Amino acid sequence: MAAQTFQQEYMQMPPITRAYTTACVLTTIAVQLDIITPFQIYFNPDLIFKKYQIWRLVTNFMYFGPIGFNFLFNMIFAYRYCRMLEEGSFRNKTADFLFMILFGGTLMTILGFFVNIVFLGSAFTIMLVYLWSRRNPYVRMNFFGLMTFHAPYLPWVLLGFSVLLGNSIMVDLMGIAVGHIYYFLEDVFPNQQGGFRILKTPRIFTYLLEGPPEDPNYNPLPEDRPGGFNWGEGQRVGAREEQNQG
Template structure:
């Protein structure tokens, strides 16, 4: 094959990979990038994990290290088979859920992540208090895996009857997928607390946004207007202008025709 043709083939593959990446919803794409970077950085020994993991003893000390409440969600592990599985699950089920639920308002999706993370810290605090009286089984220094599993659980609620094939062997409905993954991690000897925590985080959000409002007529979770404005002004995903309630519509940066330029192949 001529050298030029070889270059053309490589260029097509590169464009396909880039198109796939940029076609991911913004929240999923951001988390996927974060976990790729932190995982590789930890593998190379340049990520200070001791400064990022979460421990309530460090949070409650005289000078609280409050940043750990956030950085605990920034890491899912070093490169391994389980690490790769989590990235695949996030790219597949996280992007599917985000596209189905938040395709028209990315700010709502960011609110979902925030609510889930706060719920996760609440459950983690409860388990930490119990660990003083019971064996510390339900304690994990990083909650990134729980955040990934929250997406899987919420996807299972959004597409409960969707057919799912587990490794091409077991046929399931969407609602059963999270529990199948828990069983799989248990068989592989993995700590299932991150999976359980992710289910609890997702269930809290699902209950507060779907179950309780339908039963009571009250809306509990509302996306802050400042977050909607921030997403709109910086072109983060898609946000309806009317949801931002801008005093001056010109404050929003119109980005409908802004994006990554593409050069057509000859």
């Protein structure tokens, strides 16, 4: 019964959230089972461009370290805020959501050339948290029962918590910076006087993920209705018999 419930919950996850969290879990399991090692998947520009190990551009976003508190903490936040964004402000906008992820991942990769960070998954999670928090400014948050605050403060609370755990502050700052760049370009600048939308989702994304747009001038032919039965019209049970008797 529990397995069936898990399967139902898993299949109800929106597609991109399901794909990303699954990739993270499978990558972590593969490392735990010594199928691969972190040295084969971490971000290394020299190996990417000189040895053509292109997969590192993607795999470095999928590993949060060995299974433990840090892994669970990051996975919970990645799953939660990726799903809330995909089901919230990006609802029915799968192509836009994927474009946002690729835009943020590309910026982080570029910054990774100048900052010594070998795994960018935590920064990616903070980016998701930042964007969600700015689009839900009036939501009240409770952090482990220790403090209550509005959503826009959440990334900074997580940054402070990360410092207490001994993690690098640059990871969180990178995620916040990239999240703010996307938020400004998508939500702030287009709404200013003289502003316009800079980020535009490629049509190929929309076509592949959401299908071709419907033609507003298209009028479908009426369906064949076997036996002349009006499929769109309801009829009370027994009404035909009453009509025949009358």
